[in-house]
Amino acid sequence: MSDKNKQLALQVGLDDSSTFDNFYISANNSQALAYLYEQRSSCLEQFTYLWGSTGAGRSHLLQAVCHHFDARDAASFYLPLKQVADFAPEILEGLENLTLVCLDDVQAIVGNKEWELAFFSLFNRLRDSGTRLVVAANCAPRELAIELPDLLSRLQSGVVFQLHGLRDEEKRYALQLRATQRGIALSEDVLNYVLQRNERSMQALLSLLEQLDQFSLQTKRRITVPLLRELMEASDAS
Numbered sequence: 748m749s750d751k752n753k754q755l756a757l758q759v760g761l762d763d764s765s766t767f768d769n770f771y772i773s774a775n776n777s778q779a780l781a782y783l784y785e786q787r788s789s790c791l792e793q794f795t796y797l798w799g800s801t802g803a804g805r806s807h808l809l810q811a812v813c814h815h816f817d818a819r820d821a822a823s824f825y826l827p828l829k830q831v832a833d834f835a836p837e838i839l840e841g842l843e844n845l846t847l848v849c850l851d852d853v854q855a856i857v858g859n860k861e862w863e864l865a866f867f868s869l870f871n872r873l874r875d876s877g878t879r880l881v882v883a884a885n886c887a888p889r890e891l892a893i894e895l896p897d898l899l900s901r902l903q904s905g906v907v908f909q910l911h912g913l914r915d916e917e918k919r920y921a922l923q924l925r926a927t928q929r930g931i932a933l934s935e936d937v938l939n940y941v942l943q944r945n946e947r948s949m950q951a952l953l954s955l956l957e958q959l960d961q962f963s964l965q966t967k968r969r970i971t972v973p974l975l976r977e978l979m980e981a982s983d984a985s
Contacts, residue, residue, distance in 0.1 A: 761817075761825055765810035769928060771913065771921035776804070779908035783808060792906045793874065797883040799910030802948050805883035808910070809849040812881055821846035828855040828862075836865035843872040846879065853884040853902070857892045867898040880905075913949065915942060922952055931960055933970065940972050944979065958982070 772780045779797065797805050809825060816823040822845040826838065829852040842848050848869075856862035873880050884891060888907060893899040913921055919938055926933045945955055962978045963970050 765807045767811045775911035794905030795881045796907045803910035803912045816847045823847040825849045827851040839869040843876040850882045863895040870901045
């Protein structure tokens with residue numbers, strides 16, 4: 748990877764909380780998780796395509812794979828293509844020298860001829876070098892409106908998994924899992940209040956959990972429904 752790409756990679760970074768241990772495994776996603784978790788070493792297929800709606804966990808899992816490879820001193824690279832305006836296609840140069848490349852939100856480059864050509868070139872170089880590629884998008888590969896036919900063909904050639912969003916009851920378990928890992932005790936009353944009175948996307952729920960943890964530490968009060976209500980009323984007033 749060039750010095751410029753190394754600098755850009757540092758700017759992107761990985762979310763420390765986006766690990767396999769922090770991902771709640773629902774029945775609908777168990778097959779995809781088994782593949783990514785159990786075959787996250789040298790057995791991982793050369794190309795894998797993950798797709799699902801917002802909140803299904805695509806970005807989390809891409810970063811989890813990167814965290815695992817990094818822990819094994821196997822160089823990886825994660826790039827959220829939804830930030831495509833912040834990068835030039837040249838950021839893809841030299842990535843064939845790494846062990847793993849993860850590209851998120853592939854749909855963001857649809858119709859961008861320069862990026863499609865750069866991605867096609869990268870795909871071929873990664874295949875030749877044996878570098879593993881995992882990509883994620885908001886739709887199945889056959890539904891991706893890529894204009895470059897050869898790139899679209901490449902994107903339909905790998906192992907494909909659909910990721911499913913969590914049902915409300917599963918969100919309860921996922922929230923409890925994350926709370927337990929942070930050393931936070933959440934009562935059933937608090938969980939019920941969170942799920943009934945807050946936006947139910949996992950991103951919003953986890954953000955509220957972090958705010959609640961910080962508010963509890965600042966006020967030196969344990970987490971209860973009155974404390975949660977106070978936090979939410981303060982947020983609504985700001």
